[in-house]
Amino acid sequence: MNTQKFDSAKLLSNLSRNSLMLHLTGRKYNGDLFSVTPTINKNVQQEIIDLIEKQISYYDNQNLKQYDIVGSIDDTVEYANSNDYINKLNEIFSSLKQPMVLNDIDPNSFDFFTYEFKSTNGKPIYVFRKINRMKALKKGILGEIANGSFTKIKSSKLLGIDNAIDFIVIDDKIFIFHHISLERVLKLNDQFKDKAKDVLSNDEFAEKIKNFDELKKRALENGNYVKRLAKLYKNDGITAFLEKIDRTKSVIDQFNLDIEVNKGQLIYRDETQIGNFVNLMQDSYYKTLIGNQNGIDEKR
Template sequence: MELQDVQLLLERFTEPNGRLTALFVTKTGTKYSAFQPQISTNLQTEIIRLFKETINSKRDDENLSKVPFNPSGQEQDEYSECSTDYVGNYGEVINLFDSANSEIEPDDISFIIFRLRVNDDTESPRYIYFFRKNHKLKTIRKGFWMRKVDHTFRKLEGNKLVAIDGAIDAVSLDDSILFFSHISAERIFNLREKFRENASLVLNDDRVVERIDNFEEFQDDCLNDARIIRRLTKIQSNPAIIDLFHEHFGNAPEVVELFDLNITFNDEESSIIYENKEQLTHITMLMRDAYYRTILADRKGIDDFNV
């Protein structure tokens, strides 16, 4: 999915006339509850206008580039893309539109989903979804908000207000998701649980098991460290890395000596002896082949972007 695809759909439905719906969602841990409010026709049009401005602004930003989704994060001048399957519980979140029930107070809203139907009524519904983390209006710690009604200013209850500013944390269409805010992606979807599943796939590889002594302790410590889980998820996304780790393990002692890593081997140097959590970073970085030496200047380096 490209930003132009999103822009064209928004241009087509500048006046949605009932095709735009919203969902207020509360997320507690990995559990969700949702409420679907009514949105007036005028407000639907205004929301589409704000989204158009946001997407156009991103399209016009020459410094903004799209990259594959990185579990460890993304740079300020990047947005990322992944498949809906990668997210894991994407279907659960989208299906909240079919199970919305009790009303939710604005202060309890975790995020808002806007759903725009983008095909003819005679066809099976096709939607584009816009996700936005809720920003609670608590900038006034003392005092209150006011609104002018019939030449008279009246007090508004701050905890009854919902902010819609046109900003977008994520947008999805068909089987693709674009993330403009990485941290919001984790807070909207259960990505941490997905990352944990991916990390387990790496750790359950027999070739990894045979290279780590005291493996069960190593596995438990890995799965209880969010940063290590992200690193293992990156390994899982490229299975060839495990192939390299296994096939070239004979070079591991040289890497450990060159970079003075906190890693020890058995007498045959055929496996790593895991002793404590302080070794997790060095071992998983070694598994990821993150340590390197340049050919031209013979410089040592570490591929350590957000790891």
């Protein structure tokens, strides 16, 4: 089976070099987004475009795989359908279309850049990057040397534009270069938690797992378990390990899992067992065909 590759040339061919707009976006205390769109001169505009194009080209021909909320793979560009996150994206786009007017911009007020381009077909292309607040310089002194003199620059007002990009939204696709930044910019944690709660709402869990309410409570307090559970959203096989107790008992014995089975019920005792329960929901335990070795795939 051929592995899909990221085609940077195809993406760059859709990007117009004469259309860059720079947006800065932050959140108010109530969680609402606000944006500003400062003007940038042509020279700086072209420098930013050069940085973005070089960075997109850097990822050329890397493996292209579907976004996995559990975790990313090194040297891989992930992709997702933008419609899966349309509410979050529309919240950002609405903010960009109605920018605020701020004369004294404090970079610490903002969370991310959006570089907006026009594509060759006239549709927008959005390039996202978390803002670098240059925190390393907060306790130091930043300056420049001009005419033989060192002059201090107020670092609290500096805005760092680096050569990195986090993800791109083009048409109905999102290309993801930094996995965690997508989740932070789009504030996906709440969405993951809602899906995890939906997964754990299945009545069969409460019937066949003793002390399930406590298991559920503790699992939803752990971000890693929340992501793994959210991945099971709309998965019809999550209760298979409860319906086939004999097979589950065999897995528990083979992998020496710390789970007691009593009268057709699994017994939850404390939070040290949560990982095992989630693995059972994911059907993560396996035996290799050639080496006959036991293994666990927590990204299933």
